[in-house]
Amino acid sequence: xxxxxxxxxxxxxxxxxxxxxxxxxxxxxxxxxxxxxxxxxxxxxxxxxxxxxxxxxxxxxxxxxxxxxxxxxxxxxxxxxxxxxxxxxxxxxxxxxxxxxxxxxxxxxxxxxxxxxxxxxxxxxxxxxxxxxxxxxxxxxxxxxxxxxxxxxxxxxxxxxxxxxxxxxxxxxxxxxxxxxxxxxxxxxxxxxxxxxxxxxxxxxxxxxxxxxxxxxxxxxxxxxxxxxxxxxxxxxxxxxxxxxxxxxxxxxxxxxxxxxxxxxxxxxxxxxxxxxxxxxxxxxxxxxxxxxxxxxxxxxxxxxxxxxxxxxxxxxxxxxxxxxxxxxxxxxxxxxxxxxxxxxxxxxxxxxxxxxxxxxxxxxxxxxxxxxxxxxxxxxxxxxxxxxxxxxxxxxxxxxxxxxxxxxxxxxxxxxxxxxxxxxxxxxxxxxxxxxxxxxxxxxxxxxxxxxxxxxxxxxxxxxxxxxxxxxxxxxxxxxxxxxxxxxx
Numbered sequence: 001x002x003x004x005x006x007x008x009x010x011x012x013x014x015x016x017x018x019x020x021x022x023x024x025x026x027x028x029x030x031x032x033x034x035x036x037x038x039x040x041x042x043x044x045x046x047x048x049x050x051x052x053x054x055x056x057x058x059x060x061x062x063x064x065x066x067x068x069x070x071x072x073x074x075x076x077x078x079x080x081x082x083x084x085x086x087x088x089x090x091x092x093x094x095x096x097x098x099x100x101x102x103x104x105x106x107x108x109x110x111x112x113x114x115x116x117x118x119x120x121x122x123x124x125x126x127x128x129x130x131x132x133x134x135x136x137x138x139x140x141x142x143x144x145x146x147x148x149x150x151x152x153x154x155x156x157x158x159x160x161x162x163x164x165x166x167x168x169x170x171x172x173x174x175x176x177x178x179x180x181x182x183x184x185x186x187x188x189x190x191x192x193x194x195x196x197x198x199x200x201x202x203x204x205x206x207x208x209x210x211x212x213x214x215x216x217x218x219x220x221x222x223x224x225x226x227x228x229x230x231x232x233x234x235x236x237x238x239x240x241x242x243x244x245x246x247x248x249x250x251x252x253x254x255x256x257x258x259x260x261x262x263x264x265x266x267x268x269x270x271x272x273x274x275x276x277x278x279x280x281x282x283x284x285x286x287x288x289x290x291x292x293x294x295x296x297x298x299x300x301x302x303x304x305x306x307x308x309x310x311x312x313x314x315x316x317x318x319x320x321x322x323x324x325x326x327x328x329x330x331x332x333x334x335x336x337x338x339x340x341x342x343x344x345x346x347x348x349x350x351x352x353x354x355x356x357x358x359x360x361x362x363x364x365x366x367x368x369x370x371x372x373x374x375x376x377x378x379x380x381x382x383x384x385x386x387x388x389x390x391x392x393x394x395x396x397x398x399x400x401x402x403x404x405x406x407x408x409x410x411x412x413x414x415x416x417x418x419x420x421x422x423x424x425x426x427x428x429x430x431x432x433x434x435x436x437x438x439x440x441x442x443x444x445x446x447x448x449x450x451x452x453x454x455x456x457x458x459x460x461x462x463x464x465x466x467x468x469x470x471x472x473x474x475x476x477x478x479x480x481x482x483x484x485x486x487x488x489x490x
Contacts, residue, residue, distance in 0.1 A: 016141075016190040017140065019190050020145050024121055026117065037160050038052055045103050046103065051103050052415075052419075055106060057220070058111050058219075059113065064211075064409060066119065080192060083123055089116030089117075093112030094113060094177065126400065142326075153315065158309055163175060164304050218243070273486070279409075281375075282410035288472060300462070317370055325381045341378055348368070353473075358458070
């Protein structure tokens, strides 16, 4: 419910669009900056890549649990109070991360951040539906939201690079506090604090316990399994319990008439296949967005500012793809064609990047990044549009909650999958390289031992990243043929 109804004066409508734009990209900018600066965070806090992925798992698990309660919390607090509480939690978590001295303190800060940050995406999208279903109403609000997401995600690498170059990694958590204050003020002008009067779903202790146990166990298994092979059997035994907890949560909510999430109204073929594509897109993008900075900074040894600049410049081209998708989807509604284009772009991106060498100039990566921008805008946009096309407006909030719970899980899983793959390939390539270097070659080399070790580590990183890019290329090819085969999206 808006602060002013019916949308009067017009300035309230415009302020709400601005508020939606700012709110929706708070979490996206933060997470994109952290993915770009992961090596700096690890170095500054003495973390391993394993610990960094643990922090993303903690964030994801907390966010999933909070998103599940979004509609219930709003019904009891009102949207304005709920958003402001979320902004306060996000700010406290940001300050804790910025001034943390140990990995444990940083992870605790990310936990507090997730309590607030998990609210913004759903809240922003729900407020889009408060506009009338006209091109100048809801259509314009969707454009504001879509363009701000794309622009914010694209600007994050350059913003992070500038902060890293001139300040430190701690500034990554402080830079958004003015944005938080602006959203706080705008929410007071554009968001109602009236509590919902109609009946809403109730929290069920058994249901929430199943969700919490299932999410925490699943995140623990996904995050820990590849790093601790000695306990592989124990982790595999935990996996059925994690899945059982989530299945039991869905079952309980499906059976209840006043459920927290109305799964009985959501389980349509269109919604489920849309969620599947949405999950695939987020899993791939989370993995790739984490991989590229590692490849450029640690593999190719490109200065951080140059990395941020090329990623932002090419990322902004996603605005053009988003504009094309938004302007042609209504007149040309064959969504399968958009998916085919998106996965073709992903496949080309992966195979082009897999051919890189350390001698390639920085601008050489611009072309594959343009294809990645096409996949980002067209793939995600098509999946989102298909998922909610037939969703009843009365359960839209809960439907969007389910989608965002899946998004958080895929973001965490993507980073973990990348770390696992790089770790395994690094071990393989390092063994092969060291086996081919003799003691005589080392003694006759003009380089010192530390320089030789550094060169080997850099070469190992490059080869491991190239292997990962090849996997991305084949993944795009697989889903290209899968989209051709399946008939639920036309």
